[in-house]
Amino acid sequence: MSDLKTLTFAFMDPPFESERTVTFFRLLDAALERGASVRVFAYEGAVALAFARQAPHGNAVHGRDAAEEDHPLTREWIRALQEKAAAKDLSFEWINCGLCVDERGVNDVIDGCGRGGPPDLWRYASDAFNTLTIGTR
Amino acid sequence: MSDYLFIQSQDPFTEVRCAAQYQLARQLRDAGHRVHVLLVQNGVAPARLGARSEVFDALLGGGVTVSADGFSLKQREIEASDLKAEVTVGDVGDAVDALLAGSKVIWN
Numbered sequence: 170m171s172d173l174k175t176l177t178f179a180f181m182d183p184p185f186e187s188e189r190t191v192t193f194f195r196l197l198d199a200a201l202e203r204g205a206s207v208r209v210f211a212y213e214g215a216v217a218l219a220f221a222r223q224a225p226h227g228n229a230v231h232g233r234d235a236a237e238e239d240h241p242l243t244r245e246w247i248r249a250l251q252e253k254a255a256a257k258d259l260s261f262e263w264i265n266c267g268l269c270v271d272e273r274g275v276n277d278v279i280d281g282c283g284r285g286g287p288p289d290l291w292r293y294a295s296d297a298f299n300t301l302t303i304g305t306r
Numbered sequence: 307m308s309d310y311l312f313i314q315s316q317d318p319f320t321e322v323r324c325a326a327q328y329q330l331a332r333q334l335r336d337a338g339h340r341v342h343v344l345l346v347q348n349g350v351a352p353a354r355l356g357a358r359s360e361v362f363d364a365l366l367g368g369g370v371t372v373s374a375d376g377f378s379l380k381q382r383e384i385e386a387s388d389l390k391a392e393v394t395v396g397d398v399g400d401a402v403d404a405l406l407a408g409s410k411v412i413w414n
Contacts (some may be wrong), residue, residue: 176405188347189315192398199399237355251382258397299405301414 175206175260177297179290181305182242183214184223192304193244206259208297210290212266213305218243219263219282220275244279251281264289273280308357310341311333313401314349316414318359325361327414339366342404344396345374349414353393354384366392375402 174230178197182189200207211218225240227233249262256262264285270276294300318324328343335341343365345353352362353374366372370411373396374389386395405411 175407176402192315192346196402199397199402200405202399203402203406205402271319299408299411300413301405301413303399303412 174204174224175208175297176200177290177293177300179209179212179294179300179302180215181211181213181220181303184218184220186214187305189303189305190218190243194243195251197250197300198253201253201257201259201261204259205279206256206261207250207254208262208264208284208293209261210264210266211295212269214273215227215270216265216269217273217275219247219278220244220264221277221279228267244292247282248279264293308339309404309407310339310343311401311404311409311411312343313398313413314343314345314398315347317348317351319351321346321362324384324414325380328361329397331370332365335369341370342400343372344368344398344401345372345393346378346398348378350374350384352378355388355389363390366390370396390410 180193180273185270197207221244223242223244225228225235225242228238238291243246244253251261263282265282267284267286314327316324316327331341331343351357352359372392373394376395376397379395401411
Protein backbone atom coordinates (compact mmCIF):
# COMPACT_ATOMS: atom_id res chain seq x y z
CA MET A 170 0.00 0.00 0.00
CA SER A 171 1.33 3.40 -0.93
CA ASP A 172 2.32 5.96 1.64
CA LEU A 173 -0.06 8.83 1.02
CA LYS A 174 2.52 11.44 2.00
CA THR A 175 5.60 10.33 0.12
CA LEU A 176 6.61 11.84 -3.21
CA THR A 177 9.37 10.52 -5.42
CA PHE A 178 11.46 12.71 -7.70
CA ALA A 179 13.83 11.51 -10.40
CA PHE A 180 16.38 14.05 -11.52
CA MET A 181 19.35 13.93 -13.89
CA ASP A 182 20.79 17.46 -14.14
CA PRO A 183 24.24 18.26 -12.74
CA PRO A 184 24.91 21.10 -10.32
CA PHE A 185 25.87 24.59 -11.45
CA GLU A 186 24.64 24.25 -15.03
CA SER A 187 20.90 24.49 -15.42
CA GLU A 188 18.02 26.49 -14.03
CA ARG A 189 16.22 23.17 -13.74
CA THR A 190 18.39 22.40 -10.71
CA VAL A 191 17.02 25.40 -8.85
CA THR A 192 13.43 24.53 -9.78
CA PHE A 193 14.02 20.95 -8.69
CA PHE A 194 15.21 22.02 -5.25
CA ARG A 195 12.28 24.41 -4.94
CA LEU A 196 9.93 21.50 -5.63
CA LEU A 197 11.59 19.42 -2.91
CA ASP A 198 11.29 22.30 -0.46
CA ALA A 199 7.63 22.80 -1.36
CA ALA A 200 6.95 19.11 -0.79
CA LEU A 201 8.43 19.26 2.70
CA GLU A 202 6.52 22.48 3.38
CA ARG A 203 3.32 20.58 2.61
CA GLY A 204 4.18 17.75 4.95
CA ALA A 205 5.21 15.22 2.36
CA SER A 206 8.18 12.94 2.77
CA VAL A 207 10.60 12.99 -0.13
CA ARG A 208 12.57 10.38 -1.98
CA VAL A 209 15.04 11.38 -4.67
CA PHE A 210 16.61 9.14 -7.26
CA ALA A 211 19.52 11.07 -8.79
CA TYR A 212 21.06 9.78 -11.98
CA GLU A 213 23.44 10.93 -14.70
CA GLY A 214 24.90 14.33 -13.78
CA ALA A 215 22.61 14.76 -10.78
CA VAL A 216 24.74 12.33 -8.78
CA ALA A 217 27.21 15.22 -8.32
CA LEU A 218 24.61 17.27 -6.46
CA ALA A 219 25.56 15.49 -3.24
CA PHE A 220 29.31 15.42 -3.88
CA ALA A 221 30.96 16.19 -0.54
CA ARG A 222 34.01 17.95 -1.97
CA GLN A 223 32.15 20.78 -3.66
CA ALA A 224 33.96 23.93 -2.58
CA PRO A 225 32.93 27.59 -2.54
CA HIS A 226 35.12 30.06 -4.33
CA GLY A 227 35.64 33.77 -4.57
CA ASN A 228 35.01 35.99 -7.54
CA ALA A 229 38.16 37.85 -8.50
CA VAL A 230 36.43 39.76 -11.28
CA HIS A 231 34.12 41.37 -8.75
CA GLY A 232 36.74 41.56 -6.02
CA ARG A 233 34.91 39.27 -3.62
CA ASP A 234 36.45 36.52 -1.51
CA ALA A 235 34.75 33.18 -0.94
CA ALA A 236 32.82 34.39 2.10
CA GLU A 237 31.58 37.50 0.32
CA GLU A 238 30.67 35.56 -2.81
CA ASP A 239 28.71 33.05 -0.70
CA HIS A 240 28.66 30.64 -3.62
CA PRO A 241 25.69 28.29 -3.38
CA LEU A 242 26.57 24.61 -3.17
CA THR A 243 24.01 21.93 -3.89
CA ARG A 244 25.40 19.67 -1.19
CA GLU A 245 24.47 22.39 1.30
CA TRP A 246 20.99 22.68 -0.17
CA ILE A 247 20.56 18.92 0.27
CA ARG A 248 21.80 19.20 3.83
CA ALA A 249 19.32 22.00 4.52
CA LEU A 250 16.47 19.90 3.16
CA GLN A 251 17.58 16.94 5.29
CA GLU A 252 17.48 19.18 8.35
CA LYS A 253 14.12 20.62 7.39
CA ALA A 254 12.66 17.17 6.97
CA ALA A 255 14.02 16.07 10.33
CA ALA A 256 12.57 19.14 12.02
CA LYS A 257 9.17 18.25 10.56
CA ASP A 258 9.51 14.56 11.41
CA LEU A 259 9.44 13.70 7.73
CA SER A 260 11.75 11.39 5.83
CA PHE A 261 14.12 12.64 3.15
CA GLU A 262 15.87 9.90 1.24
CA TRP A 263 18.38 10.31 -1.55
CA ILE A 264 19.86 7.59 -3.72
CA ASN A 265 22.47 8.14 -6.40
CA CYS A 266 22.75 5.79 -9.36
CA GLY A 267 25.95 3.87 -8.62
CA LEU A 268 27.02 3.46 -12.23
CA CYS A 269 26.59 7.20 -12.79
CA VAL A 270 28.64 7.89 -9.67
CA ASP A 271 31.48 5.64 -10.80
CA GLU A 272 31.57 7.19 -14.25
CA ARG A 273 32.07 10.61 -12.71
CA GLY A 274 34.20 9.67 -9.73
CA VAL A 275 31.94 11.41 -7.26
CA ASN A 276 31.78 8.63 -4.70
CA ASP A 277 32.41 10.94 -1.75
CA VAL A 278 28.90 12.13 -0.92
CA ILE A 279 27.45 13.85 2.11
CA ASP A 280 25.84 11.80 4.89
CA GLY A 281 22.32 10.70 4.23
CA CYS A 282 22.79 10.14 0.53
CA GLY A 283 23.10 6.54 -0.56
CA ARG A 284 24.12 4.51 -3.55
CA GLY A 285 21.83 2.31 -5.59
CA GLY A 286 20.52 1.65 -9.04
CA PRO A 287 17.44 1.65 -11.25
CA PRO A 288 15.63 -0.95 -9.08
CA ASP A 289 15.63 1.68 -6.33
CA LEU A 290 13.82 4.09 -8.63
CA TRP A 291 11.28 1.37 -9.31
CA ARG A 292 10.88 0.77 -5.57
CA TYR A 293 10.65 4.48 -4.83
CA ALA A 294 8.04 5.03 -7.52
CA SER A 295 6.05 1.94 -6.57
CA ASP A 296 5.91 2.90 -2.91
CA ALA A 297 5.27 6.62 -3.36
CA PHE A 298 1.91 8.28 -3.64
CA ASN A 299 3.12 10.05 -6.77
CA THR A 300 6.28 10.51 -8.80
CA LEU A 301 7.72 13.32 -10.89
CA THR A 302 10.46 12.68 -13.40
CA ILE A 303 12.40 15.74 -14.48
CA GLY A 304 14.17 14.71 -17.64
CA THR A 305 16.83 16.70 -19.39
CA ARG A 306 15.69 17.84 -22.80
CA MET B 307 -11.41 11.95 -16.55
CA SER B 308 -7.93 12.63 -15.25
CA ASP B 309 -6.19 15.73 -13.97
CA TYR B 310 -3.00 16.75 -15.70
CA LEU B 311 -0.50 19.42 -14.73
CA PHE B 312 2.31 20.21 -17.11
CA ILE B 313 5.34 21.98 -15.68
CA GLN B 314 6.34 23.90 -18.78
CA SER B 315 9.97 25.00 -18.63
CA GLN B 316 10.48 25.20 -22.37
CA ASP B 317 9.38 28.16 -24.46
CA PRO B 318 8.27 28.32 -28.09
CA PHE B 319 10.91 30.85 -29.09
CA THR B 320 13.85 28.51 -28.51
CA GLU B 321 12.31 25.01 -28.52
CA VAL B 322 10.47 23.79 -31.60
CA ARG B 323 9.05 20.87 -29.62
CA CYS B 324 7.13 23.34 -27.49
CA ALA B 325 4.36 23.53 -30.08
CA ALA B 326 3.78 19.79 -29.78
CA GLN B 327 3.81 20.04 -25.99
CA TYR B 328 1.12 22.71 -26.08
CA GLN B 329 -0.80 20.63 -28.60
CA LEU B 330 -0.75 17.60 -26.30
CA ALA B 331 -2.17 19.71 -23.48
CA ARG B 332 -4.96 20.91 -25.73
CA GLN B 333 -5.69 17.42 -27.02
CA LEU B 334 -6.00 16.10 -23.49
CA ARG B 335 -8.36 18.94 -22.70
CA ASP B 336 -10.37 18.19 -25.83
CA ALA B 337 -10.56 14.55 -24.74
CA GLY B 338 -12.33 15.66 -21.59
CA HIS B 339 -9.50 15.82 -19.08
CA ARG B 340 -8.74 18.74 -16.77
CA VAL B 341 -5.44 20.25 -17.81
CA HIS B 342 -3.35 22.97 -16.23
CA VAL B 343 -0.03 24.32 -17.48
CA LEU B 344 2.37 25.87 -14.97
CA LEU B 345 4.97 27.96 -16.75
CA VAL B 346 8.41 27.98 -15.12
CA GLN B 347 11.86 29.28 -16.05
CA ASN B 348 11.96 30.53 -19.66
CA GLY B 349 8.57 28.91 -20.11
CA VAL B 350 7.05 32.15 -18.80
CA ALA B 351 8.34 34.14 -21.78
CA PRO B 352 5.33 33.77 -24.11
CA ALA B 353 2.96 34.79 -21.32
CA ARG B 354 4.19 38.36 -21.41
CA LEU B 355 1.91 40.93 -22.96
CA GLY B 356 3.09 41.61 -26.46
CA ALA B 357 4.91 38.29 -26.81
CA ARG B 358 3.92 36.91 -30.19
CA SER B 359 3.46 33.16 -30.26
CA GLU B 360 0.55 31.71 -32.18
CA VAL B 361 0.96 28.30 -30.58
CA PHE B 362 0.92 29.72 -27.06
CA ASP B 363 -2.07 31.93 -27.77
CA ALA B 364 -3.86 28.89 -29.18
CA LEU B 365 -3.15 27.12 -25.89
CA LEU B 366 -4.73 29.99 -23.97
CA GLY B 367 -7.79 29.83 -26.14
CA GLY B 368 -8.14 26.07 -25.91
CA GLY B 369 -9.67 25.70 -22.48
CA VAL B 370 -6.44 24.85 -20.72
CA THR B 371 -5.77 26.93 -17.59
CA VAL B 372 -2.34 28.52 -17.43
CA SER B 373 -0.33 30.05 -14.61
CA ALA B 374 3.21 31.37 -14.41
CA ASP B 375 5.61 30.70 -11.55
CA GLY B 376 6.03 33.93 -9.59
CA PHE B 377 9.69 33.22 -8.84
CA SER B 378 10.49 32.77 -12.53
CA LEU B 379 8.61 35.97 -13.32
CA LYS B 380 10.51 37.89 -10.67
CA GLN B 381 13.84 36.63 -11.98
CA ARG B 382 12.92 38.09 -15.36
CA GLU B 383 11.45 41.31 -13.98
CA ILE B 384 8.01 40.45 -15.27
CA GLU B 385 5.18 41.83 -13.17
CA ALA B 386 1.74 40.25 -12.90
CA SER B 387 0.40 43.27 -14.77
CA ASP B 388 2.72 42.40 -17.67
CA LEU B 389 0.97 39.06 -18.26
CA LYS B 390 -1.66 38.18 -20.79
CA ALA B 391 -5.14 38.26 -19.30
CA GLU B 392 -5.62 34.48 -19.28
CA VAL B 393 -2.43 33.83 -17.30
CA THR B 394 -2.44 33.89 -13.50
CA VAL B 395 0.54 33.95 -11.13
CA GLY B 396 1.31 30.60 -9.54
CA ASP B 397 4.11 28.78 -7.76
CA VAL B 398 5.98 25.49 -8.05
CA GLY B 399 4.14 24.51 -4.90
CA ASP B 400 1.06 24.20 -7.10
CA ALA B 401 2.78 21.29 -8.82
CA VAL B 402 3.39 19.63 -5.47
CA ASP B 403 -0.26 20.15 -4.54
CA ALA B 404 -1.19 18.43 -7.78
CA LEU B 405 1.13 15.52 -7.04
CA LEU B 406 -0.41 15.15 -3.60
CA ALA B 407 -3.87 15.25 -5.13
CA GLY B 408 -2.99 12.37 -7.41
CA SER B 409 -2.78 14.34 -10.63
CA LYS B 410 -0.53 13.30 -13.47
CA VAL B 411 2.30 15.82 -13.33
CA ILE B 412 4.58 15.98 -16.35
CA TRP B 413 7.76 17.98 -16.81
CA ASN B 414 8.32 19.62 -20.17
